[in-house]
Amino acid sequence: MKQHIADLIQHAIDALKAAGEFDTDLVPKIQIDNTKDKQHGDLACNVALTLAKVARRKPRDIAQLICDHLPASDSVTKTQIAGPGFINFFISQDATQAIIGKVLEEADHFGRNNTGAGHKVQVEFVSANPTGPLHVGHGRGAAYGASVSNLLEASGYEVEREYYVNDAGRQMNILAASLWLRYLQQAGEDIVFPSNGYQGAYVNDIAKQLHQQVGDALTHSASQVMANLHVDGPEGDKEKHIDDLIARAKDLLGETNYELVFDAGLDSIRDDIKQDLHGFGVDYQHWFSERSLDQDDQINRAINKLQEQDHVYEDGGALWFRSTAFGDDKDRVVKRDNGQTTYFASDIAYHLNKFERGMDTVINVWGADHHGYITRVKAALQALGIDPKRLVVKLVQFAILYRGEERVQMSTRSGSFVTLRELREEVGKDASRFFYVTRKSEQHMDFDLELAKSQSKDNPVYYIQYAHARICTLINKLAQDNMAWDSVMGLGQLEKLNEAAEITLMQQIALYPEVLANAASNHEPHQIAHYLKDLAGNFHTYYNAHRMVIDDEQLRNARMCLCMAARQVMANGLDLLGVDAPEHM
RNA sequence: GCGCCCUUAGCUCAGUUGGAUAGAGCAACGGCUUUCUAAGCCGUGGGUCGAGGGUUCGAAUCCUUCAGGGCGUACCA
Structure with missing residues (x-):
């Protein structure tokens, strides 16, 4: 129009x-x-x-x-x-009413567009370290990334959802050491667990499993394990203590067995994350392993590529990328003086890899604490001859958790945190998915668990689902009364729909395609959430003021067409947000 | 110090890329059900859009200064 x-x-x-x-x-x-x-x-x-x-x-x-x-x-x-x-x-009312036929005809496809046709876009999101279960903080990135992906798909883009598995680096070694120590405890060794180790119960569970699988094959005596270590905190240095333990594990176990422990932890946690996200309605096309970059020598290849263009120099025994030439505050180390490449070097290789896979655009959904990395990653892309505008970084602010008035403290290391799984079990997938995306992603957000758990009208998802269920009930009611919805007759009688509430509802329905297009191009799923709230409100108003199951079959069928069109749009919108559209409540 | 994000009703937040009189939910108050789900609907009150200055026909929106809050500023990942 x-x-x-x-x-x-x-x-x-x-x-x-x-x-x-x-x-x-x-x-x-x-x-x-x-x-x-x-x-x-x-x-x-x-x-x-x-x-x-x-x-x-x-x-x-x-x-x-x-x-x-x-x-x-x-x-x-x-x-x-x-x-x-x-x-x-x-x-004209004719033109307004025409939307109903369009919705019913296009059904699931109503509202979609093709602006992204032929365009490949990757959305990378969550990408949490596989050192423990996802917590509630990750949930927002998951809900946001998944919804943005759906929005882009609905706009015709070819979307690849990717999870970057940070399975390299010190944190993973700390996990492996923690797991091994728990295993030793299982095997009956008297081990004092390090203060800086991963203390969560899940490490015990994996250790138990490992012990069942391999028996005492990985056992060494506590005295051997604990001999000559830096003293643990707080009296000593907890960092040095844990590093010693990692070295001890590698030493006593040997490469093969260390990897066995390492992989037992990694595989178990990564699979757990995968299942967890699946239960949250979030599935990926690709799980990308950080370690694979190193194994394929992609990190060195990326560094060499920078070197060829003279963007790298040596200083103090380390290799530096001259990122200041591309707007960064300072140059960044890519290879340390001990010969190890940095995490940033992996990131360069990873982003190069993304574009070499043929992505036109890459979207990274990052926690807001990573904003300092945007400049340097974009600098690296530019140095590699890739237009940095093809990388879009969306920052997601943290959700601050409350239980009623009380703020919930979170720490992965100490094991005292609310997991995403707990949230799902307590609040439900639908309410949590919806809740997370009702707010603009870059907006700080208070997540009150009590509120999200309560099935009250504070929880807008119920309001929308209820509207959807009400319409489904109408169809059942018709059947009970030996009437059927005749859409052909209804569509022929749309001119009868001229109540103010009907016009408002039709106009709101007609708005959906542009709301979707706008939400997609701005990567703002909250626009869908707010739209659906308004749509549901318009429907409830209509439902309350007028009756649909009536004897006048022309008016009845026309009204049912309008209701079913509204239902269709609610279902389409909820689907984009990963929320179910139930037939009963 | 420097950089990024944020500040809109008592609370939580929208505001269609610069448009007409700034909106919704919650909370408060008052109504609506012999009826297809009241998990609903209708109504009332509530604002110096953090503050000042600028840009123009027109600013919550763009520029600038300041105040307040968050985050970042590693040869960690």
Whole structure:
């Protein structure tokens, strides 16, 4: 409809150019807006205001000229010039009612578009260290990334959802050491567990399993394990203590057995994360292992590529990437003086790899604490000859957890945290998925567990699901009363739908495609959430004021068409957010 | 110190990329059910859009200064 109005205005302006009223090289930007106030019609155009300066005329005069030259249209019943020079359009009821047939015909596909056709985009999200179960903080990234992926898919993009498994580095070695020590405890050794180890009960569980699988094959005496270590904190140095333990584990176990322990921890936790996310309605096309970069020598290859372009230099025994040449505050080390490559070097290789896989655009969903990395990663891409604009980083602010008034403290290391799984079990997938994306991602967010758990109307997801279920119940009610919904008859009688609540509901339904398009292009799933709340509200108002199961079969079928169209849009929108659309509540 | 993000009703948040009189939910108050799900609907009150300055026909939105909050500023990952 907006396009139609824009075409009409373009016609008028072309006619005015031909008549010599406007310069022929005038290229107006025609923008059509939905009006806030229905007194201003349904759609409004501000073109007369924007043209005023270049055309050197008063806005209202321009608006009048345009109105006088607008071609006739069946969809427009009235135009008016208002305020400083807006042109308001009143849309005919026929045109408004037509949306119902479109929704029912297109069903699941209603609202989708093809702006991303032929465009490959990767969305990488969550990507938490596989050192423990996901906690509630990861949930927001998961819900956001999944919804953004769905939005892009609904806009025609070819989407790959990817999880970057940080299975290399010190934290993983700490996990392996923690696991081994728990295993030794299982085997009956008297081990004092390090303060800096992973203390969560899940490490014990994995250790128990490992012990069942391999028996005492990995056992060494406590005295051997604990001999000559730096003293643990707080009296000593907990970092040195744990590093000693890692070295001891590698030493006593040997490479093969150390890897066995390491992999037992990694595989178990990664699989657990995978299942957890699946239960959260989040599934990936690809799990990318950080270790594989090193194994395939991709890190060195990336560094060499930078070196070829002279973006790397040596200083103090280390290799530095000259990121300052691309806007970074300081240069960054890619290879340490001990010969080890840095995490940043892996990241360069990883991002190079992404684009070499043929992605047109890469979206990274990162926790807000990683914002300092954006500049350097983009710098690396630029140095590698890849347009940094093809990398889009979306920062997700932390959700601060509350139980009622009380703030919940979280720490993975100490094991006292609320896991995503607990959240799912307590709150439910639907409420938590919805709750996470009702707020703009870069907005700080208070997540009150009590509130999310309560099945009250504070929880907007119930409000929407309830609306959906109510419509499904109507169909059942019809059947009970030996009536059936005849959509053909209903669609032929749409002109009967002229109650104010019906018009409002139809207009809201008609808005869905542009809300979806806008949410997708801005990566803002919260727009869908808010839209659905409004749509459900419009439906409840309608439902409360009018009856659908009535004897007048023409009106009944027409109303059912409207209700079913509303139901379809709710189902489509909820699906994008990963929320179920139940038939009963 | 420097950099990024944020500040809108008592609370939690929207605000369609610069449009007309800034909205919703919750909380408060008052109504609505012999009826298809009251997990609902209708109504009332509530604002210096953090503060000042600027840009223009027009600013919550863009620029600038300041205040407050969060995060980051590793040869950690």
